[in-house]
Amino acid sequence: MEVSRVEKKEEKEEMSFSEKVYQIAKRIPPGKVATYGQIAAKLGKPKAARAVGNALHNNPDPKTILCYRVVNQEGRLAPGFREQKRKLLKEGIEFNDKNHVDLKRCLWQKSG
DNA sequence: CTGTTGACTTAAG
DNA sequence: ACTTAAGCCAACA
Incomplete structure (x- = not known):
């Protein structure tokens, strides 16, 4: 009974803006990528x-936070991510170009 | 509080 | 597809 208290935090508002971003980033399923706009929208501010x-x-914790699964609106990766881009390929992410992800296949589409 | 910066987004050329 | 310009939000000096 007392175990759920801490885990519920990810749905509460005790966290700062950044903290919320980390929680959502961790919710991104494998083989998928999310855009900053999606995450921002989840935070209540699409801008x-x-x-x-x-x-x-x-x-603060790249091993716990899946920041490398987050790309921009076009699926374009920021400079310096090319190392992690290889990681995405291993996950199952597909690339249309050297720095572009196939959002049609790998964009994190929430169903509920 | 003001100004700058940044792993962004949209619109126009 | 790429560049320029403007807008929005959070963190830092």
Whole structure:
């Protein structure tokens, strides 16, 4: 009974903007990618895509936070991500170009 | 509080 | 597809 208290935090508002971004990033399923706009929208601010990127850059725990699954609206990866791009390929992500993900196949589409 | 920066997004050329 | 310009939001000096 007392175990759920901490886990419920991810649905509460005790966290700062960045903290919320991390929680959502962790919710991205394998073989999929999410855009900053999607995450920002989940936070209640579809225009905060920038702040989302900043939060992920802060990335206090890259081993726990799947920031490498987050791409921009076009599925384009930021410079410096090419190492992690290989990781995405291993996950099952498909690339249309050197720095473009096939959002048609790998975009994180929430169903509920 | 003001100004700058940044892993963004949209619109126009 | 790429560049320029404007807008929005959070963190930092």
